[in-house]
Amino acid sequence: MSKPNKNTEHVSLPTEAEVVVIGGGIIGCSTAYYLAKAGLDVLVIEKNHKVAWEQSGRNWGFVRQLGRDPHELPMMIRSNAIWQGLEKELGAAVGWQQGGNMGMTDDEAVIPDYEQWRDAARQHGVKARILTGREVSKLAPGMSRDWTAGIYVASDGNADPERATDAIAKGVQKYGGQVVTDCAVTGFDVRGGQVAGVVTSRGAVKASTVICAAGAWTSTMVGWLGINLPQLRVRGTVARTQSVERILEPASWTPSMGFVQRQDGCFTIAGLDMTDLDLRLGDLKYARYFLRDFMKNRHRVSVNFGHPFWHDLVGRLPGTAAMKDPLRRPRISDPRPNTKLVTATLKELRSLFPQIRGVALKKAWAGHIELTPDMLPVIDDAPGPGGLIIVTGLSGHGFGIGPGVGATVAELASGKTPAIDLTPFRLDRFAAGAWNEPYNLI
Ligand SMILES: Cc1cc2nc3c(=O)[nH]c(=O)nc-3n(C[C@H](O)[C@H](O)[C@H](O)COP(=O)(O)OP(=O)(O)OC[C@H]3O[C@@H](n4cnc5c(N)ncnc54)[C@H](O)[C@@H]3O)c2cc1C
Known part of the structure; x- marks a missing residue:
């Protein structure tokens, strides 16, 4: 990924907010947007130099109901309706195209x-x-x-991941919320079984509600509170072509490739034949939850004992900086793309559409995707201290559903009855063994 401009709008960190949202991805920013719009004093804290630097800015941009686990459909339908009016609502472009x-x-x-x-x-x-x-x-x-x-x-569509979350974060600020980047949450302040705020790399912030929307980092973070959240991180590779004449409306899937022609005429392409799993010691903690699905799909998973494994191992040695501060060493997540997969996918696109057989590659990147064992999110205010809401585990399809999740979590955080039933997303389904195999249609 090219290094985007900084968007740290507020260099000073407030010492207090009604609601602190950890994580400036599409989930955290959408939640904060609806809270700020409802008049709450909300603060988003993001450890990277800009919002959407991780999954939310690195995805394919598919906004799909198609193929969703039926448990997720009501939330996705809500989200789809939001996307259709989002540019008008925010007064900003998000690259929305309703091409199916x-x-x-x-x-x-x-x-x-x-x-x-x-x-x-x-x-x-x-x-x-x-x-x-x-x-x-x-x-x-x-x-x-x-x-x-x-x-x-x-009725499905697609949007531009590099613009959407940024536009939503600006919406948070428009309604008086704050977005602070370059600031890592390093601990929770809990008093008498109730959340009282967070500790960050830039000081403490008091808050009576804390929403942990930290993507791939959530399991580690809620682990500090003794909460077990099974999560696994895989690496997905994506590429973008140069712009070509318009030839395709729907965002599409073959069995081996996902592709969409964006508003600017470029194709976003991704190969489905291989997913990289860069093993780290920490992954072993919840391995048993993922074993069944891993065995089923092992021909499509490349398990790597490379740099991330040794990096993680060294970071766990007593006395290292990473041991003292688990967010210091691996704080920036900018994984490398799988170049073989990029080459194969570009070849497949060129061969599928001979009219663009000369199309060149513009860039390629990768992103870590966090998975839960059933590939459904965890949205829950029950585990841990009062005032803590966990929103994570969007399992590779959280961009499209993000605004709907945000609207729903904002209702939960402001004491309203959420418009969507959150029962399928409770964390205790895993401990109780009450979860189903991931739903895979395409
Ligand atoms: C390659 C790829 C392709 C995908 N394709 C699609 C698609 O086409 N359609 C779709 O719907 N979804 C897709 N997804 C999934 C989608 O991008 C994610 O599900 C979604 O973006 C998750 O949003 P999030 O806000 O939960 O997480 P993130 O975007 O990862 O945001 C979490 C944020 O929390 C921050 N954070 C973590 N810890 C801390 C801390 N301690 N302090 C402060 N900040 C912290 C992180 O820096 C990060 O910015 C794809 C993902 C990838 C990687």
Whole structure:
């Protein structure tokens, strides 16, 4: 990723706020936006030099209902409605395009799964269509090959990850909230079983509500309070092409590639054949929760004992700076892309769309994706001290659902009944063994 401009608007850290939100990703910023809009005094604390430096600024930009676990659909429907009016609401561009989302396949065996999902989605009011091969070709004209079938949701869309969270963070400030970057939360202040604030690299902040939306770091952080949150981190690689003439509307999936043509004409592409798991010692703590799914998908996971493993190991030695301050050494997350995957994916795009066979690569990057064992989020105010809300585990699809989660968590934090039932997202499902296998349609 190229180094973006700093957006530290407030260099001084307030000593008090009604609500502190840890993490300036799309989840933290959206939550803060709705809290600030409702008139609460809210402060977002982000450890990087800008918001959305981690997952929220590195994703593909898909905003999809298609293929969601039905448990998540009501939240995603809420989010989709927000996205459709978000640019107007914020008065800022977020790269929104409502071009639909389409999966395509040659495997007839998945068609019954498509039908089952379509029927489940229909019960929530989402219209999905099963497509013939000819209909797939109509929606993505000019492809060099035919497909057997597809599935399509016209009300889905995509947005620009490099702009969306930034625009939402500016919305927080417009309503009087504060966003402080370059500041790491290093501890929780808990008194008499109630959260009283946070400790940061730049001083303490008092708050009666703390929302931990720290993405891949959440499990470590809530671990400081003795809360067990099973989380695993994998590395996803993404690439962007140069801009070409407009040839495609829907954000799309083949079995081996996800791709979307952005507003600026560039394609965002990502290979699905391989996910990198850069093993660290800490990952072993919750390995048993992920073993079943790992074994099922092991042909698509590359387990690496490389730099991150040794880095993590050395950081755990007694007396090291990292041991004293677990957020110091690995504080910046800017993983390297898998170049082999980038090359293969670009080749596949060029071959699928001969009319852009000369398209060149603009850049490639990677991002850590945090997963829960069932790939559903954890949204819960029950574990730990009073006043703490955990919002994490968006499991590789939290960009699209982010604004909906933010609106819902803001209701929870301000004592209202959330518009979406949060029962499927309780943390205690893992300890109770009451969680299902991840839902995988595409
Ligand atoms: C390669 C890739 C492709 C993806 N594609 C899609 C897609 O197409 N569609 C989709 O819906 N989703 C997608 N996702 C997933 C989506 O990006 C994430 O689920 C979503 O951005 C999570 O948002 P978040 O705010 O929870 O986490 P993050 O964006 O990771 O934000 C968490 C923030 O917390 C900060 N933080 C952590 N610890 C501290 C601390 N101690 N003090 C202060 N700040 C702290 C971090 O620096 C970080 O900025 C993709 C993700 C990746 C990486």
